[in-house]
Amino acid sequence: MTFKIFLQYILPHRALSRVVYWATRWTFAPWKNFLIGQIVRRYQVDMTEAAQPDPLAYPHFNAFFTRKLRTHARQADAAPAALLSPADGRISQAGPIVDGRIFQAKGQDYTAAELLGDEAAAAPYRNGRFATIYLSPRDYHRVHMPVRGELKETVHIPGRIFSVAPFAVEAIPRLFARNERLVCHFEGEHGPFAVVMVGAILVSSVATVWDGLVIPPYAPSIRRKSFGGQNISLDRFNEMARFNMGSTVIVLFPEGATELDTLLPQQAIKVGERIGELRHT
Numbered sequence: 001m002t003f004k005i006f007l008q009y010i011l012p013h014r015a016l017s018r019v020v021y022w023a024t025r026w027t028f029a030p031w032k033n034f035l036i037g038q039i040v041r042r043y044q045v046d047m048t049e050a051a052q053p054d055p056l057a058y059p060h061f062n063a064f065f066t067r068k069l070r071t072h073a074r075q076a077d078a079a080p081a082a083l084l085s086p087a088d089g090r091i092s093q094a095g096p097i098v099d100g101r102i103f104q105a106k107g108q109d110y111t112a113a114e115l116l117g118d119e120a121a122a123a124p125y126r127n128g129r130f131a132t133i134y135l136s137p138r139d140y141h142r143v144h145m146p147v148r149g150e151l152k153e154t155v156h157i158p159g160r161i162f163s164v165a166p167f168a169v170e171a172i173p174r175l176f177a178r179n180e181r182l183v184c185h186f187e188g189e190h191g192p193f194a195v196v197m198v199g200a201i202l203v204s205s206v207a208t209v210w211d212g213l214v215i216p217p218y219a220p221s222i223r224r225k226s227f228g229g230q231n232i233s234l235d236r237f238n239e240m241a242r243f244n245m246g247s248t249v250i251v252l253f254p255e256g257a258t259e260l261d262t263l264l265p266q267q268a269i270k271v272g273e274r275i276g277e278l279r280h281t
Contacts, residue, residue: 005171013161013201014218020202021216024061024245035061043138049073066141066242074140076237076272083258083276084236085131085269086146086195087249088139092169094131094263094275097252102130105170112252114177115196117157117222121185124192124254131263131275132176132250134164135243142242144271146251147278149186149193151210151232157181158219164200164248166266176250180204182214184240190257190278196250197241205244209234237272 026032036055039045047053051068058064076084093103100122101109112122112130135141159180162172169175180199185192197206199215206215210232211225234240260276269275 002167002171004167008162008168008172008201011201013204017161017201017203017205018216020245021205024065024203027060032058032060032064036064039065039137043136045138049140062244065137066244068142069140074271077274079274079277081278082274083253083260083278084144084146085133085271085273085275086143086240086251087133087135088141088270089133089135089249089268091263091265091267091269092132092134092166092248093265094260095129097125097128097130100126102132102176102250104132104175105166108170108173108175110174110177114174115181115250116183116194116252117155121155121183121194125194125252127255129253129255129258129260129276130250131260132248133269134166134169134248136165137245140271141244142239142271143195143197143249145234145236145238145240146195146275147188147190147193148236149188149234151184151227151230151234152187152192153185153227154208154211154214154225155183155185156214156219156223156225157183158221159199161199161201161204164198176248180215180218182206182208182241184208186234191254193254193257194250194252195240196252197243198248198250200245200247203245204247206241206247207244208241209239 182197184195
């Protein structure tokens with residue numbers, strides 16, 4: 001075990017995340033300008049895509065981090081049957097779910113039931129398809145709908161807050177099924193699908209367009225919230241949520257509903273780009 005991985009196990013994840021949560025919302029100009037400048041320079045963030053291209057105009061670091069893009073900076077694939085990438089980032093893994101198991105990295109996998117926190121909810125995905133997308137600090141951090149869907153339920157699942165950077169994904173068993181996460185269950189024309197917002201160390205914070213800030217607070221136990229009958233429908237490519245700091249989003253589709261394109265690990269992807277095709281069942 002490397003020292004970096006050892007630290008992942010011993011660091012006080014939630015305490016650190018709480019400190020960073022408030023530090024990234026501090027409006028003290030020298031502080032927030034220092035943090036923003038560090039990220040822009042270190043990760044070569046393209047601010048020409050932002051609705052507000054001046055990085056120092058944001059009131060605090062988190063406003064910069066969750067920045068809105070200018071109109072038409074991202075566009076949805078024009079084909080109606082195209083399955084869209086929900087996020088900017090890089091493909092961590094993508095492909096078939098094999099007998100309920102999802103590939104994480106070489107030598108590592110986890111079950112759909114572990115990820116979703118529910119055996120029954122995982123049943124439709126037993127031999128379905130998945131795509132895992134990692135968002136780095138340089139990326140646009142709003143998550144959009146891969147297809148049109150009606151929100152049925154969210155499930156806030158407590159857990160650790162390990163890093164989701166590639167070094168951790170390759171070394172920590174069942175990482176995505178262990179981290180704090182928000183599972184969003186939708187019903188689409190092709191059947192059910194799930195979008196899972198996986199938290200990460202240094203602010204495991206998730207907000208949705210229908211509920212606002214959901215994480216934190218951190219969950220002491222699994223928390224379910226039903227949206228049945230509320231008619232919350234989101235069109236493909238619509239914004240659905242955002243990460244307040246970098247993390248990972250995982251989409252699950254049932255068997256026969258989609259056919260994924262060839263997606264390679266570490267392949268760069270942007271919101272709205274095609275990652276596959278819908279197959280109506």
